[in-house]
Amino acid sequence: MDFIRTIITDDIKNGKHGGRVHTRFPPEPNGYLHIGHAKSICLNFGIARDFQGRCNLRFDDTNPSKEDQEYIDSIIEDVRWLGFDWEDRLYFASDYSEQLYAFAEQLIKLGKAYVCDLSPEEIRQYRGTLTEPGKDSPYRNRPIGENLELFHRMRAGEFSDGSKVLRAKIDMASPNMNMRDPVMYRILSATHHRTGDSWCIYPMYDYAHPVSDSLEGITHSICTLEFEDHRPLYDWFLNELDIFRSRQIEFARLNLTHTVMSKRKLLQLVQENIVEGWDDPRMPTIAGLRRRGFTPASIRDFCDRIGVAKKDSLVDIALLEHCLREDLNEHAPRVMVILKPLKVVIDNYPEDQTEEFDIPFHPHDPGMGSRMVPFSRELYIELDDFQENPIPKFFRLSPGREVRLRGAYFITCTQALKDPGTGKIMEIHCTYDPETRGGDAPDSRKVRGTLHWVSARHALTAEVRLYDRLFTVENPIGEGEQHDFREFLNSSSVVKLGSCKIEPSLCGAAPLSRYQFERLGYFSVDPKDSTQDSLVFNRIVTLRDSWSKIEKTLPVARRQGVTISPAPPAQSSASSATARDMISVPEISIDDFVKLDLRIGVVREASPVDGSDKLVRLTVDVGDGRIRQILAGIRSAYQEPGVLVGRKVLVVVNLKPRKMKFGLSEGMILAAGEGNTLSICTVDEGPQPGDKVS
């Protein structure tokens, strides 16, 4: 149970509010809701559900200059879609205008509020700073009668925008800035999206919110951490007015890796056409997630799992993806779609023959039924499922190899036809084994791979959009002040494939319906760009992919099926490693690589590590004023590590130190090669310890 539910449980136990629990979700209609709001929605409505209470939907519409009906509509749609119900309790702070005004008059009469004629600039100056107290406004001690009269005239429209405000009279010397006579009302001659032109003064959040909560009998007013400093003010208004006392409780807002959450930055992405609108499937907005194909249940599950606390956090988007896959795995029907088609001709299959296979929609849920999938002599398979020179551990199709076509037959590749000019594979030829109909071998021989396929003659063509994370780094706004978050945009966050081959059962698929494209991921029908005869699919999320992990650990050259020929010794003076040595480094992106801080270091000591036959203990001076210990697995090449003393080496210095059995290792040194051909990259002259290597 989270800390808020603990508080509420205690309140109920103590009979507070007669055991009544009433929350509210209070969005300002000035933007679209995002997944961070979903956390708040799930919290507020979830608490109401758990404690047999109620939750209101209330729009905090006190600033007509930023708000719009469009946002109200989208917010209502989004909260509903997430699966929550406010019954008849849809409220607007603007509905309380008269009450808010009357309470303000009451505070004036109590001598707790005054009309102030200072300009915005003067108010700022009078407020003081974080370390110095403010000073009283010259209008602070206006007589009550005069305040009342001026406030009436403010409402009547006698003064220009910004010329006067109503302020609470609290304490200009408070260490809490919010208590230094905060503004309660400002003059704003703007047309309000709901109240039109009937008002020209509008209450500020700090005043309107506690009063609105109180009016609605909200028992627990849950908001985010940045309002913690406002709580004394929240309580002050309710106390001075002596009205129902709601209790404000703050929790940490949601941050997600590989995206941004602030309304301002999301707006920027939209306005600068970095994305295609608020509902772009890459956006973390509810509208974007919905269009992408996310299920409301997976978002609710995610919000349950991230918990609620007061610590600032950055939740791994992998958790969201996990919740999605868990839901979709259970509920999405399986179909076969080829993203990048490669034609396969089955030479021993009769040219004019067609047959159909009855393939279930779900491997473990017979209740989902099945569909007939046509098969013929010419098929499409995935381009990636064929390699002429298969790399290690690749167990799909290659010349001479047998694989299973899902639910159909075993086929064996006999030949690959290449474009003589480019060497590109154009078409492959196979034979099939009629005895393996349905995908089982009568002699129970095994194949390593099972491929998805689509009959060429029966296939439909569709567009498929592959979406990926919007940003390449975990926290685009946390990379230091010299960086703009747009620097980290993922250039391949969307890849649109125009001529994908889909199985005929997909014909007429409904907008937003979700499928698993076998071996590829989960996809849904784009509701905006699909038409009756041309479907567009969005990739919601890939399948978990253990192959890509295997692939990443393979050396670049092997992965591409390149034969490495021995290279001549490198001429470079910066390194004694050869080109051949360098090529077998696992691939990382340039973005990853630039994060490495490589420095020249001088080896001061080098000795074998007792108890380890691989490690060498080095102490290295990298010019930062202290000597680092580095444990390196280079013993095989340096039986007598002493020879390294005095050499200049290349050190990665910005790594988190690793605690090893034999001590702390504070860096890595660059080495190349394998087995006993391994050698450390050394530098012979020029650079000094601490020099940056680029």
Add this chain to the structure above:
RNA sequence: UGGGAUGUCGUCUAAUGGCAGGACACGAGAUUUUGGAUCUCGUUAUGGUGGUUCGAAUCCACCCGUCCCAGCCA
């Protein structure tokens, strides 16, 4: 440099003076007509230093790190 918060595995989150647990991620294995799913196993944490106590993530003191606050925005 004022005030308010907050520090537990890589990440999120439990443990309210008594065995530091779970989820995700990661790794290994089994299984598999999706390199999916499923199952089994595993690695990894109380910011630091003192103190109180039989016993401290928890209480106390000091230190350190991070976040928020000087809108007539919310």
